[in-house]
Amino acid sequence: MPCPKPSGRRRTTTTAAANKGGETSTDLLTCYINNPIGDGTGVFGTDKFLRDTMLAMMIAGRDSLAVTPSWFFWLLSKNPNAKAKLEEEVLNVHKAKNEVLISYVTFTPEELSSMVYLHGAVCETLRLYPVVLHEEKGALEEDELPSGEKVAAVSKVLLSVYAMGRMESIWGKDCMEFRPERDD
Numbered sequence: 001m002p003c004p005k006p007s008g009r010r011r012t013t014t015t016a017a018a019n020k021g022g023e024t025s026t027d028l029l030t031c032y033i034n035n036p037i038g039d040g041t042g043v044f045g046t047d048k049f050l051r052d053t054m055l056a057m058m059i060a061g062r063d064s065l066a067v068t069p070s071w072f073f074w075l076l077s078k079n080p081n082a083k084a085k086l087e088e089e090v091l092n093v094h095k096a097k098n099e100v101l102i103s104y105v106t107f108t109p110e111e112l113s114s115m116v117y118l119h120g121a122v123c124e125t126l127r128l129y130p131v132v133l134h135e136e137k138g139a140l141e142e143d144e145l146p147s148g149e150k151v152a153a154v155s156k157v158l159l160s161v162y163a164m165g166r167m168e169s170i171w172g173k174d175c176m177e178f179r180p181e182r183d184d
Helices: 008-018 028-034 047-078 080-096 110-113 114-127
Strands: 135-136 157-162
Touching: 008 110, 047 080, 080 114
Parallel strands: none
Antiparallel strands: 135 157
16 A cells, blocks of 8 residues: 655644644654654654554554453442542542542643552553463573573563463462552
8 A cells, every 4th residue: 555655744743733832742653753763764764654553553552442441440340449449549639630520630640640549450450451461572592581491592482461460479369359559
């Protein structure tokens, strides 16, 4: 499929809009546009790379981004104590803003960073219901796993992220429980 070529003006406009107010934007598209490899003619600097990357994220990322909030809210619905603690944390951060509570609220990155219980709840959700169930890694040269097992060069190692998130030897006897305070 031919790649539409965005004009230099469109790239400049995209970058300028992302950097409005003198702040540096950290969204992925802007990072790719502003930081091409070498002189910008490498693969990361091409319009085709930008198009293909954004398309892959929109298509492949759609389902994974949709499923995690579903598991998150399902786990909260099954754990009323965790839900109450999370609501309390969110309301406390919102009260500090001195704003009227409306049907939806947005938080700054700093405010989100202060929500320790929310972070724990998201991490627990991803531990129990990871987006990627299995991860495959390849060894370029001979290596040794922490268990002492030898891995030959150009071998593949398959990790079950789903199983590891439920291992009693890693998470303890309550490994199947949703406990956002687990990392406290």
